[in-house]
Amino acid sequence: MIALLVMLLGCISVGDAPFQEGLTALRAGDSTAALSGFERAIAEGARDPAVYHGLGNALYRLGHEGEAVAAWRRGLALEPRNGDIEANLDHVRKGFKDRVEPPKMHRGAFFWQSFLAPIETGILAAIALALGLWIAVLGRWQRLRGGSVTSSNLRLTAGLSVLLGGVLVVSTVDAVEQRRGAVVTVDEVDVRSALGPSGVSLFVLHEGAEVALEDETETHCLLVLSDGRKGWVNTRALRSTNPAHPFVFSD
Amino acid sequence: MILALIPMALAAELSLQIDTRTLVVGQAVPLKIAVTNGRAAGIPELPVGPGLLAQYQGQSQQHVIMNFESTRITEYNFQLAATQQGNWQIGPVELEVDGQMLRAGPVTVEVGAPPVSHRGQPVVATISDDSPVLGQVVVYRFQFQYDQPLVNARWTRPEFPGFVEEVNAEAVQREYQLMQDGKPATVQTIEVPLVAAGTGPQTINPAVLTAQFRAERQRRRRRSMDDIFGDSPFGLRGSTETKTLATEPVSVEISSLPLTGQPTAYSGLVGRFQAKLKAGSTTVKLGESITLEYTLTGNGTLAGFKVPQASGTADFRTYDDAPEIKTKLMDGRFRSRLLVRRAVVPEREGVITIPAIDVTTYDPELGQYVQVSTAPITITVTPGEEGGGIVSSYAQTGGDQREAVASLGEDILPVVSDGAVRDRTVDAAKVWLAAIPGVPAALWLVLSLLGLIRSRAPDPMVDIRRRLKNLPSEDSARLQAMEAIFRETAALLLGVSVHGLDGLQVSEISEEAGGLYSDLERSRYGGGDAADLESRLRSFVGGAR
Numbered sequence: 001m002i003a004l005l006v007m008l009l010g011c012i013s014v015g016d017a018p019f020q021e022g023l024t025a026l027r028a029g030d031s032t033a034a035l036s037g038f039e040r041a042i043a044e045g046a047r048d049p050a051v052y053h054g055l056g057n058a059l060y061r062l063g064h065e066g067e068a069v070a071a072w073r074r075g076l077a078l079e080p081r082n083g084d085i086e087a088n089l090d091h092v093r094k095g096f097k098d099r100v101e102p103p104k105m106h107r108g109a110f111f112w113q114s115f116l117a118p119i120e121t122g123i124l125a126a127i128a129l130a131l132g133l134w135i136a137v138l139g140r141w142q143r144l145r146g147g148s149v150t151s152s153n154l155r156l157t158a159g160l161s162v163l164l165g166g167v168l169v170v171s172t173v174d175a176v177e178q179r180r181g182a183v184v185t186v187d188e189v190d191v192r193s194a195l196g197p198s199g200v201s202l203f204v205l206h207e208g209a210e211v212a213l214e215d216e217t218e219t220h221c222l223l224v225l226s227d228g229r230k231g232w233v234n235t236r237a238l239r240s241t242n243p244a245h246p247f248v249f250s251d
Numbered sequence: 252m253i254l255a256l257i258p259m260a261l262a263a264e265l266s267l268q269i270d271t272r273t274l275v276v277g278q279a280v281p282l283k284i285a286v287t288n289g290r291a292a293g294i295p296e297l298p299v300g301p302g303l304l305a306q307y308q309g310q311s312q313q314h315v316i317m318n319f320e321s322t323r324i325t326e327y328n329f330q331l332a333a334t335q336q337g338n339w340q341i342g343p344v345e346l347e348v349d350g351q352m353l354r355a356g357p358v359t360v361e362v363g364a365p366p367v368s369h370r371g372q373p374v375v376a377t378i379s380d381d382s383p384v385l386g387q388v389v390v391y392r393f394q395f396q397y398d399q400p401l402v403n404a405r406w407t408r409p410e411f412p413g414f415v416e417e418v419n420a421e422a423v424q425r426e427y428q429l430m431q432d433g434k435p436a437t438v439q440t441i442e443v444p445l446v447a448a449g450t451g452p453q454t455i456n457p458a459v460l461t462a463q464f465r466a467e468r469q470r471r472r473r474r475s476m477d478d479i480f481g482d483s484p485f486g487l488r489g490s491t492e493t494k495t496l497a498t499e500p501v502s503v504e505i506s507s508l509p510l511t512g513q514p515t516a517y518s519g520l521v522g523r524f525q526a527k528l529k530a531g532s533t534t535v536k537l538g539e540s541i542t543l544e545y546t547l548t549g550n551g552t553l554a555g556f557k558v559p560q561a562s563g564t565a566d567f568r569t570y571d572d573a574p575e576i577k578t579k580l581m582d583g584r585f586r587s588r589l590l591v592r593r594a595v596v597p598e599r600e601g602v603i604t605i606p607a608i609d610v611t612t613y614d615p616e617l618g619q620y621v622q623v624s625t626a627p628i629t630i631t632v633t634p635g636e637e638g639g640g641i642v643s644s645y646a647q648t649g650g651d652q653r654e655a656v657a658s659l660g661e662d663i664l665p666v667v668s669d670g671a672v673r674d675r676t677v678d679a680a681k682v683w684l685a686a687i688p689g690v691p692a693a694l695w696l697v698l699s700l701l702g703l704i705r706s707r708a709p710d711p712m713v714d715i716r717r718r719l720k721n722l723p724s725e726d727s728a729r730l731q732a733m734e735a736i737f738r739e740t741a742a743l744l745l746g747v748s749v750h751g752l753d754g755l756q757v758s759e760i761s762e763e764a765g766g767l768y769s770d771l772e773r774s775r776y777g778g779g780d781a782a783d784l785e786s787r788l789r790s791f792v793g794g795a796r
Contacts, residue, residue, distance in 0.1 A: 129688035
């Protein structure tokens with residue numbers, strides 16, 4: 001039912017043609033053309049796990065492993081159950097220089113985030129809220145017609161539905177917020193204690209290091225490693241893992 | 252007599268006894284040369300280093316009987332005074348006892364700096380280095396010198412901005428007596444090891460000490476209970492003087508480590524260090540291990556330091572124990588020592604060289620990065636017991652012989668797509684997501700408003716009064732309207748239906764209402780005064796609530 005609703009909600013397919021072009025080029029071994037196709041698909045609004053999967057594969061074939069990780073992370077954020085993307089990430093992480101744990105994709109309290117995409121939790125939230133509200137509408141209608149008041153069981157169901165819907169709304173917002181991550185895409189970057197060159201170099205990160213972002217300015221990001229270390233780095237050295245962000249690769 | 256013979260049978264001993272091994276310049280301590288169970292010929296000579304002065308004070312003798320054994324001890328007492336800073340040796344002492352030459356081994360004492368004098372202030376705060384670099388260990392020293400009888404003293408520790416306390420060391424408190432300007436004085440010191448953690452100028456606020464001295468009596472008076480109890484708590488009442496003493500603030504300028512020329516392998520250590528690598532044995536059988544001891548000593552903090560691993564080689568494997576860190580603080584000097592035991596398991600026979608361990612540190616005295624290295628160690632690995640060191644021999648013992656699944660041509664997984672792609676972000680679907688609960692929410696709102704409107708029914712008396720104001724002009728219609736108004740008002744007052752209303756019920760409201768009802772009935776059939784009825788009806792309706 002959720003899959004059906006997902007399909008209904010996104011029934012307007014976008015970026016189909018460039019995606020197919022990218023897929024065909026990727027299968028033919030032309031990674032540059034594939035990259036172009038997938039980028040156009042994303043620019044047209046096709047923020048789909050398959051597109052990001054293909055984009056990551058094309059970037060990996062072209063030797064840009066950091067960018068590939070960012071693309072796959074975006075795909076996984078949209079479809080946490082996609083084992084293929086997860087396998088690709090595991091494969092490429094082994095070759096990176098920095099042994100840093102990638103930021104967690106979900107919170108312990110919202111365990112369902114590990115297998116439900118934010119759009120799916122959003123739909124469940126909408127359904128739960130709608131169920132509770134429809135029961136409330138029924139009760140109100142009966143009262144207007146002078147009929148009997150709604151039974152306590154029905155009122156309890158409505159209350160629980162609204163409560164569940166509220167929790168799922170919070171979970172959805174949290175899942176979207178947790179995408180404030182990024183991947184280092186340059187060979188080596190200094191992480192500094194302050195914005196710009198005035199800061200002291202705290203540590204060095206290398207391509208493929210996956211970090212969480214705590215703060216962002218126009219030019220710099222405050223990143224946090226899984227061991228708690230944090231520092232500022234130029235935005236140009238990072239690629240966001242938020243699938244809603246644009247993805248324009250320039251070699 | 253038997254008891255007297257026993258000591259003759261016991262061997263004589265000679266020993267050198269001193270209470271403390273750490274002194275400061277100007278301090279004097281007692282020292283004893285003890286001869287146990289023997290009779291010495293003459294007074295022993297006590298050779299001391301040039302920084303010490305020993306003066307003979309006399310001798311004493313005692314007998315101790317314990318468990319039916321008698322011990323005779325002859326003590327030669329000396330007064331030892333420290334005159335110069337440094338490590339000085341006392342002894343060895345040689346003495347002829349009962350015709351036999353006995354020897355007491357030498358003792359080394361460390362003589363530290365004398366108490367700091369600052370314009371005669373009783374409390375002084377100093378720091379071992381007022382311009383340290385980031386990560387350097389400095390020692391904050393608080394000194395309290397007094398020559399009056401002290402009852403109690405309490406020190407308030409200041410904040411140390413720009414510093415953190417050394418995690419492996421604790422503050423050290425010390426007290427000693429010395430002669431100064433011919434007068435005895437007591438000195439108490441508290442030393443706190445600190446690590447510079449923030450750059451720039453820093454100021455350590457004054458440390459405050461609250462001390463209670465026994466007040467000196469100005470004139471002789473009668474012997475009181477206070478005099479009898481002396482220092483006892485009973486004697487404190489009314490005879491103490493409390494003073495609050497504060498040091499000067501201490502200014503420090505902490506500079507950062509030079510970034511230019513900083514080696515990539517810089518370990519983070521700041522200070523002057525020496526390293527040593529020692530092997531328990533240089534010959535080992537294959538399959539067995541030897542233990543190396545790596546020692547790093549210096550004057551910097553070793554917190555968080557990890558000993559580098561030997562560079563990758565297939566000749567041996569290493570396993571490290573947890574490091575042992577010891578620290579010592581004395582007269583403003585901080586010493587640290589790290590010991591790591593590393594087990595080395597050779598993997599082949601023959602001569603194996605264990606490479607040197609190199610650690611890059613920053614030496615603040617030299618102002619540059621230096622490499623502290625050990626010497627490489629060569630060990631000889633002899634053939635071991637049968638099968639020793641050969642892991643494959645365990646494969647024949649019935650253990651788990653499975654191998655890990657080998658990956659052949661490992662690669663990334665391709666895209667498996669159904670061809671249709673869409674925007675799967677929450678942002679793209681938020682209109683739909685809002686609409687699903689939004690429709691019933693809107694409907695519920697509309698129904699709620701409807702119910703609210705319905706529940707607000709108009710007041711019937713308002714309508715009645717309006718009709719009373721606008722009575723028809725034509726007589727019969729006017730009368731009919733007045734009767735209807737009366738009936739509706741009466742029905743409202745009685746809470747009954749208009750249709751079932753009769754005279755009996757109306758008379759329950761009031762006698763006047765009953766009369767009005769009868770007159771209205773009569774008027775309908777041509778009797779009564781309509782003008783009077785109207786005024787009576789207005790009065791009735793006006794009084795209705």
